[in-house]
Amino acid sequence: MLDSLSDGFMSIDRSWRFTYLNHTAERYLQQARQNLLGRDIWQCYPDLVDSGYYRVYQHTAATGLPGRHTDYYAPLDTWFEARSFAHDDGITVLFRDVTREHEHAAQLEFEASHDYLTGLANRRKCMEALSHAVAEAVSPGFTHGATLAVLFIDLDHFKEVNDAFGHAVGDELLRGFAKRLLAIPEPAFFAARVGGDEFVLLLRDTAESAAEAFAHAVLSELAVPFEVWGRSISLSASIGIALLREVPDSAEALLSHADTAMYAAKSSGRFQVRAYDGALDRGMRDRLALRMDLREAFAANQFELHFQPEVALTDGSPIGAEALLRWRHPERGLLTPDAFLDVLLDSPYEGVLVEWLLNAVCQHIRAWRRLGVSVPRISLNLSARQLLGEGLADRILHIARAHDVSPAMLDIEVTEDSLVSDIEQATSVLAALKQAGIFTSLDDFGSGYSSLSYLVRLPIDTLKIDKSFVRALVDSEKASAVIRGIVGLARSLGMNTIAEGVECQSQAEELKDAGCDFIQGYLVSRPLDSEAFAEFMLRR
Incomplete structure (x- = not known):
């Protein structure tokens, strides 16, 4: 009957000698019973000494109380659960292999943590x-x-x-x-x-x-x-x-x-x-407050566009303008993108922003047209995620047609870092924009990941020279050389050039000598609201 048990069964006398083992115990202990009977358990399995099993067996033999212990026994690479019971001649131990259960429990614990x-x-x-x-x-x-x-x-x-x-x-x-x-x-x-x-x-x-x-x-x-x-x-x-x-x-x-x-x-x-540091908490509270205000901003039409004119260097004639986002916050006043754009782009409203920008630009163009103002082209900035979104060209065409605006009056500005995340997809999107008749500009050229290897592949119409080079023009011959290089590169690739951040006449003269096509900056005009921009265009 004992040999038929699925558990190991062994009896040990008061001198800690084996007196009986069943077949399952032989298999678990990896020894035939004739090799163990009459021998001291601690001599046969010295690693048991001072183990949990040792303490439980000693306690059962001394008190007559049942004991139970589960542990890993390294010499046999097995987890055993053992139960010990006292009798007149010593103790009896029932034990079983619980390795699979333990590994399963350990796996569940690992997966949970x-x-x-x-x-x-x-x-x-x-x-x-x-x-x-x-x-x-x-x-x-x-x-x-x-x-x-x-x-x-x-x-x-x-x-x-x-x-x-x-x-x-x-x-x-x-x-x-x-x-x-x-x-x-x-x-x-x-x-x-x-x-x-x-x-x-x-x-x-x-x-x-x-x-x-x-x-x-x-x-x-x-x-x-x-x-x-x-x-x-x-x-x-x-x-x-x-x-x-x-x-x-x-x-x-x-x-x-x-x-x-x-x-x-x-x-x-x-x-x-x-x-x-503690100051960051204040900044985060401001950021969170702005994020919570975003929903109301769109619902209450608090966003608006200002426009910074772009003019030809040869005669000062306007060739278009860059649309710049502003938030007329009810408590904080007129906010520029530096104060809120990162919050907006990390919010669920980023997708809403693209639709809003496109509709707002087209609405302004149509309103100016009714006033007799001819606007050559309006550019607007898109982030990498907005640029690489699904069907950008089709979305722009749909909105432009809804407002009866020619796609050629729109210019999509992208930065270099928005292109390098997926140059293949960016090339495909820009090609689709060009096919639709929409212009494209590479903003802040020279300040990011400038690489001729991708520049020759991209269907870009205009390079916008970063204002850091323009600022350095007066004091740095190297800046002048860099700008001449950019202008020559753009011209060889069939692109126009616009210099950003032009603030004084000397910078404009240097840019003109370098062969730059257009300029944008405070020398021409600060960003203007819609009405002031219409007046600027009429004067020009």
């Missing part, structure tokens, strides 16, 4: 680890100063990568980034993925300078392009740092501070590292 995609800890595990680290840091013996650093990492423009290449490529990039994180050798750290493209790192016993150095090491890892499915894709990140400086700081507060610092890094131009 780790990110399925990267294998890093998830948000729940991150908060447990952070809470434990904070509790240790503020325990008796804690000394003031930075002992724990939290790094909050957010990958820049990652949604655009998913939109451009698909989520499968995005997943591979996340896995690749996690591997690179774990490969950074020093110092030891805890890593978690707490959101779609958000990661948190915990560094113990570190100072702010060391934490910042580590953050820059992370950015260096990202600077090397990822090779995914035959594509070479570059990523960047914004990193916020919060340090436990004094008691009492909670895990939630530290994570919130690091998150706030990350948003500050993102607002500073991305691919940045920022450490938290």
